[in-house]
Every structure is written in structure tokens, then in C-alpha cells.
Amino acid sequence: MTSSVLSACAFDCPDSCGLVATVEGGRLLGLRGREDHPYTRGFLCPKGSRWVRDLAAPDRLTVPLWRDGAGFRPLSWEEALDRLVRGVESALAHSGHLGVLWATGSGNLLLGNGILDRFPEALGGCTRVRGSLCGGEGGAALKESYALRAHLPPETVLASRRILLWGRNVAVTNPHFVPLLVEARRRGALVGSLDVRTTPTGRFAHRTWTVRPGSDGALARYLARRAFEARGFPDAPGEGGETFLAALRSLGEPEARGATGMGGEDLEDLARFVLDEGPLSLWAGWAVQRSLQGGETLRCLDALVFLLGSQGVPGGGLGFSADDEAAFPADLGRLPGTRPRWIPRPAPGPALLEADPPVEAALFLRANPLSQAQDAGALGRFLETCPFSACFDWRLSVTARACRLVLPVSPFPEQPGDFVLSYWHDLLQRTNPLVPSPVPSERELLLRLGARLGLADPFTEAFGEMERRILATPGLEPLGEGIWRFPHPREHQGPFRFPHLTEAVPAPEGPPGLPWRLVTPHRFGSVNGNDLAQARLRTGRLAAWVGPAALVSRGWKEGDEVVLSARGARLEALLALDPVLPEGVVVVESGVEGLNALIPPALTDRGNNRLSDAWVQVERG
Incomplete structure (x- = not known):
């Protein structure tokens, strides 16, 4: 006789799907999403549904x-x-x-x-x-903006006029967020996607912008400056605004273009998108804060939303992560x-x-x-x-x-x-x-x-x-x-606290001998670098994405064998083309054995990861 068991997915994934299992004789026959789950609404992603296979997989361990x-x-x-x-x-x-x-x-x-x-x-x-x-650096930094920070529920987008996904590839990392974005679009919201590479989320958005990896801080500063020049201080209590703005004066359009690699028209199009009719909700991804100044960058984005008058209003705010503990x-x-x-x-x-x-x-x-x-x-x-x-x-x-x-x-x-x-x-x-x-x-x-x-x-x-x-x-x-x-705080408490900025944003340049910036985005279907496939030694070659300028200048072509190296470690891969990547950037998806041996052990001041601050050499194999 079959029976049903209710549960929830506990993977390290933001969506936390509700589960309904069909069980017979102690065997899992099927797994589907809970229809009454207020957020996931019956949809179960492949990571969750694969337990039907994985619990009985031959690669599963059953003896010490x-x-x-x-x-x-x-x-x-x-x-x-x-x-x-x-x-x-x-x-x-x-x-x-x-x-x-x-x-x-x-x-x-x-x-x-x-x-x-x-x-x-x-x-x-x-x-x-x-x-x-993961997101500890950004989460700790954002807590400093208010005496008590409110949780921004994903349903906020239903009241947004503009939605900016900043380094957040939701089609891969937040699939249950996509139906809310579809409904927000139906209600008239414009969706923008800003990232360092081509993503499925970018194909879904009304507007897409590509920036050079490591330039988020400079771009956030520039947009915050533009927001103040256009609107001044909002009618909301804040602390440290004048000091914050003084640190922005040296970063104008030429500096922003130089840091981000954006053309003048693209940069102005992004600024118009941000400055136009609100409220704006901005949703930042994890890679944005996985760097030396990652926490500061999120605080700058938080300040940008505040200067736009979109903090604490329906449809507005900065979304990053909630406290799962x-x-x-x-x-x-x-x-x-x-x-x-x-x-x-x-x-x-x-x-x-x-x-x-x-x-x-x-x-x-x-x-x-x-x-x-x-x-x-x-x-x-x-x-x-x-x-x-x-x-x-x-x-x-x-x-x-x-x-x-x-x-x-x-x-x-x-x-x-x-x-x-x-x-x-x-x-x-x-x-x-x-x-x-x-x-x-x-x-x-x-x-x-x-x-x-x-x-x-x-x-x-x-x-x-x-x-x-x-x-x-x-x-x-x-x-x-x-x-x-769960009763997360629903309203910010206290005045907004502007961040104290460092003097300058470091130029995105690598150490001597390591000229390529390494980007390691989340791989579809993986969970924090884990996959059942790791039970077997890897066979076949990985993909290493580069841009067209890298291929042309070196006489390389797609499918060529290359070796990524740093810190005495090597990783073999096959070249693939991403048309938006600039010169000197290589992308390899995370969760690959040997990849993180290329990444140095440097930490943020709070002791969190700097996975986005990685540089390698790339040579023909």
C-alpha cells in the first residue's frame, strides 16, 4: 500500500521547496512539490526530484x-x-x-x-x-545599515516598477523566483539583469548589461553619486550621508567606464533604468560580496536604494539573503x-x-x-x-x-x-x-x-x-x-547608516604572472560544490569560457585544449565562447574537482571567503 509523507527540502538552496513523497514498503516511489506551499507552489526543481534516483543509486555509500x-x-x-x-x-x-x-x-x-x-x-x-x-560577508555588512534590518520578501517584486538583478542569475539559483518576476512583468514592471557573463536570466530580462568582474564596487559608487545628483537626500532619516558622498566625488563617468568596461551608452542606459520611476527593488547575488570589498559594495548598493527613496516602501528595497538560523x-x-x-x-x-x-x-x-x-x-x-x-x-x-x-x-x-x-x-x-x-x-x-x-x-x-x-x-x-x-522583522528600525568607504576601489588587475581573472559561477543542478558525480573520478574535459577577443588575439578556437594554472595547481579544460566576456576573463563553473586549488586563501576582514578574487594563467594545452 502506498502512502504520502510531507517534508521539505533542506538543500543549501534559497527556495526550500515543500515536498510530498510517495512511499511503498519503505521505498521512495515518487517525489513532487507541495501544492499548498505558499512560495514554491507545487514546483520541485531537479535537485530535489533526483532523490528518487539518488537514494537508491549504486554510488550511494552503505558500508564504512x-x-x-x-x-x-x-x-x-x-x-x-x-x-x-x-x-x-x-x-x-x-x-x-x-x-x-x-x-x-x-x-x-x-x-x-x-x-x-x-x-x-x-x-x-x-x-x-x-x-x-556563501553570503556571510554581505549579510553581516547589510546588518550595519540599520539598527534592525527588515527582511525583504521575494513577493516585493509584485509592487516594484523596476527590478534590478545585480549578479543574481535567478533562472539557475532561484528558479521559484522566476514566476514572481513573470507576474511582476505582467503588472508592468521592467526587469534588468547586470552580470559579468551571458546567463539565462539575462535572456529573460527587458534590459541586460555586462560589466567587468571585480568592478561592482566602482559601479555602485557611480550610480549612488548619480542618484544623489538627480534627487538629493530622500525624506527619510540617515546618518553619515555627507561623508559618504564626499568619497564619491572622484568617481565620474570616465572612471566608471574604465573600471566596468561599459560603453558610454550602456552606462547611461543603466543609470536611466535605475533613476527612472520607482519603486526599485534590487536583488544582489552572492558573487558580488565574495571579494575584499564585497561587504562595502553591498552597503553602497543599499545606499543607492536609499537615495532613490526605495527603502522601506512597498515594491522597494535591497534583497540579498535572510537569516536561515x-x-x-x-x-x-x-x-x-x-x-x-x-x-x-x-x-x-x-x-x-x-x-x-x-x-x-x-x-x-x-x-x-x-x-x-x-x-x-x-x-x-x-x-x-x-x-x-x-x-x-x-x-x-x-x-x-x-x-x-x-x-x-x-x-x-x-x-x-x-x-x-x-x-x-x-x-x-x-x-x-x-x-x-x-x-x-x-x-x-x-x-x-x-x-x-x-x-x-x-x-x-x-x-x-x-x-x-x-x-x-x-x-x-x-x-x-x-x-x-516565521516572524522576521517587517520594518527597518533606526536611521539609515551610510557606509564609511575606503579611499578608492582597487583596479581589477591580477598579480604578476596571473593575467586572467577567474570567475567560478554556480553550476546548474549542483549544491554548494557538491554532486553525486564526485563519487567517480572525473572523465572528459571541462569547459572554460572566454570572450572573442581572447580567441582572436591568440589564434585560439573553440574546442582547443587549455590549462589553467596558479599556486602550483593545474586544471585542464576545453575552450568555449561567451560573446560578452572581455579580454583577460575566464569562466569555469564551480563544483569541479581541482578548481579551488587555483584560488588563494585570502579572506575578507570579517573572515569570509574571497572566491571572486582569483587570478590564473591560461595557456594552450
Whole structure:
């Protein structure tokens, strides 16, 4: 007999689809979107629907694996747990709790993941990772604009007159946003897309502009200056406006054209689009803030929207990301008296190589840093010498292949009940296991490990307390079975705070010997650099997109073999043509094994990633 199970997608994706599973005899027969989901409205993207295949895929891990000189061999669960315990105990004996690395990521966004952090806390704190591989820099920066920042729901576009997608390729990264944009267009809104390359979103927009990578800050400053010259200060409280405008005086049209590579007509067309009838809603993408001055750039865009009078009005505002941890009681992830050592999540390799006391047992959960982190080569060198490493995963990722022990754990569709809060819309959803799992969940496996280490159960009571406190959140509005509207702030509080700008925007030029700017956009169907295909060694060549000037000036043609190199790392690819790319720019989609070894470990001042600040050499293969 078939039955239906309601749940939600917990992938690291802004849309957080509602799910309806068709189950029979413990098998997942089908998966579709929830028709009553207020945002996704019955549509389920390919990333979610593929679980029907992936849960039963031959590449899925079902037994523990141990890597020795001959490769991986299967272990019994008893032997695997014995090896895990010995590895952790040895690290604790030699280096104390700092000798154990607890490296987590965003393999899923279940709120209960925060409670699992009680495990390293119970050991004393351990060596941990922090900092963002995603939108942390922009999110932290935008919080500085107001005493309390309001959430901008995606439905805002329905009241917008103009919609500017700034580096946000929604057709790939926010597919459920597209129907709202279609309805906004039907109501008369104009949609503009600004990006560094050709995108499907650009083909959907009324207007499309292409800019040189790394020039967002200069362009944001220029447009903010034009907005003030056209309109002055809006009738809304603000602080620091005069100082902000003084920093813009040196950036006129010639400087903006030089930085962005835009022609005069295109630059003026963009300015007219921004300055014309409002309200304007501006939706910034993640790549915009993944740079040294990325947070400042988002603050400048925020100031532009304020100067246009579009902050805090229906149909106006700057949209970037919502706090997907706002519903989680943060104190439940901590224990008193612990002293963790923190290293950067965006680039852990160099810190691990230099750690004192050294890390002797590395544990990776929901994380694939060899695919995602900057300077991935340094992390690879650390794993080659680390006495013990274990990866908890449901498939053999790049990181899992580099670890000594691989422990299969259930992916989120099989995990115990939990919650997920979108970082895009305002819906909190309950997740439920769709089918029984053939392997333990992370929670179950850590409980077994803790028991063997002599630790009391740190999880069970905390999970119950998490549920009680989440469901008691003031203002939580039930919308359907397992769906609530979360009470994000609805209005900005306090005056708008203009950003304090640095003296000048650095010219987008690379270091000596690395003349090509490397752009690594999101790949359709991937999830934060993860794909089941990583269970197999990559075959075939990648595509490296360049512009026509690069082909003509070097006598290259599409399909030629090239090598991208930097920092002692190499990546082979086949040339492809993107007609809008300027000279000196190469595009390779993210999530590719070996790609992030080309990217240096530099971080923002807040300790977040700088994936957009990468330069390489490109030569014929």
C-alpha cells in the first residue's frame, strides 16, 4: 500500500521547496512539490526530484570504507567505530581537545545541525571552523545599515516598477523566483539583469548589461553619486550621508567606464533604468560580496536604494539573503566552559598545516572543503599527513576520497524529524524522514561514538527543547501542516547608516604572472560544490569560457585544449565562447574537482571567503 509523507527540502538552496513523497514498503516511489506551499507552489526543481534516483543509486555509500595503500576496502560497523574511537582518543592523548578537528558545512540546512555542535563542546571545544563560503560577508555588512534590518520578501517584486538583478542569475539559483518576476512583468514592471557573463536570466530580462568582474564596487559608487545628483537626500532619516558622498566625488563617468568596461551608452542606459520611476527593488547575488570589498559594495548598493527613496516602501528595497538560523536557539549548541580554537572555514588548509598543537584527528560532517574551500591544495597536503581523518557522508565526495575512514550517514530525506528555515522567503518547515535509512544518521553515529568515549548523551534533551522553543516563537504563524510563516522583522528600525568607504576601489588587475581573472559561477543542478558525480573520478574535459577577443588575439578556437594554472595547481579544460566576456576573463563553473586549488586563501576582514578574487594563467594545452 502506498502512502504520502510531507517534508521539505533542506538543500543549501534559497527556495526550500515543500515536498510530498510517495512511499511503498519503505521505498521512495515518487517525489513532487507541495501544492499548498505558499512560495514554491507545487514546483520541485531537479535537485530535489533526483532523490528518487539518488537514494537508491549504486554510488550511494552503505558500508564504512577504510583507505590504505591499496585503496578503499569495506569495514564492518564494529571495526569502523573502533577505528574512529582510536583515532579520536589518540588525538586527545597527544594534543588535547584541540587535536580534534570538527569541520562542518552546509551539506544540508537542518536547524538541528546546531545541536550536533554539542559533541565537540563535550570534548572541550576542539578545533572548529567559522566564516562563510556563501553570503556571510554581505549579510553581516547589510546588518550595519540599520539598527534592525527588515527582511525583504521575494513577493516585493509584485509592487516594484523596476527590478534590478545585480549578479543574481535567478533562472539557475532561484528558479521559484522566476514566476514572481513573470507576474511582476505582467503588472508592468521592467526587469534588468547586470552580470559579468551571458546567463539565462539575462535572456529573460527587458534590459541586460555586462560589466567587468571585480568592478561592482566602482559601479555602485557611480550610480549612488548619480542618484544623489538627480534627487538629493530622500525624506527619510540617515546618518553619515555627507561623508559618504564626499568619497564619491572622484568617481565620474570616465572612471566608471574604465573600471566596468561599459560603453558610454550602456552606462547611461543603466543609470536611466535605475533613476527612472520607482519603486526599485534590487536583488544582489552572492558573487558580488565574495571579494575584499564585497561587504562595502553591498552597503553602497543599499545606499543607492536609499537615495532613490526605495527603502522601506512597498515594491522597494535591497534583497540579498535572510537569516536561515534565526529560528534556532543558539545557546542549545553550546556547553559552558569550553575553549574552541577557530580556523577559517573558507580556507582551512593553511591554518591546519600551521596549527600548534597539531590536529591529529580530522572529522568532516556535511562538508566537502576539498571541493569548496579556497586553496584546496593546502587542505589536501594536510590530509596527506594527518594521522587520522574521517568523513561522514552519504556519497564518496572529493573530501571523502582523501580521508582514511568514510562513514556512510543518511542524507536529509532519511534523517529524523527536524526543521528548515529558508534564507530567501520567510517559511519555516518541518522535515520528516521519507523512508527508513539503511545507515545511521549523524546524530545516531555521534551518540555511538560519544558512548564509547564515555560522554553522556548531549543531544536528546536538546532536540526536544529546540522543538519546544521553535514552536513557541512569538508571532509564528501556522500556514499548513508543517509550514509556518516565521516572524522576521517587517520594518527597518533606526536611521539609515551610510557606509564609511575606503579611499578608492582597487583596479581589477591580477598579480604578476596571473593575467586572467577567474570567475567560478554556480553550476546548474549542483549544491554548494557538491554532486553525486564526485563519487567517480572525473572523465572528459571541462569547459572554460572566454570572450572573442581572447580567441582572436591568440589564434585560439573553440574546442582547443587549455590549462589553467596558479599556486602550483593545474586544471585542464576545453575552450568555449561567451560573446560578452572581455579580454583577460575566464569562466569555469564551480563544483569541479581541482578548481579551488587555483584560488588563494585570502579572506575578507570579517573572515569570509574571497572566491571572486582569483587570478590564473591560461595557456594552450
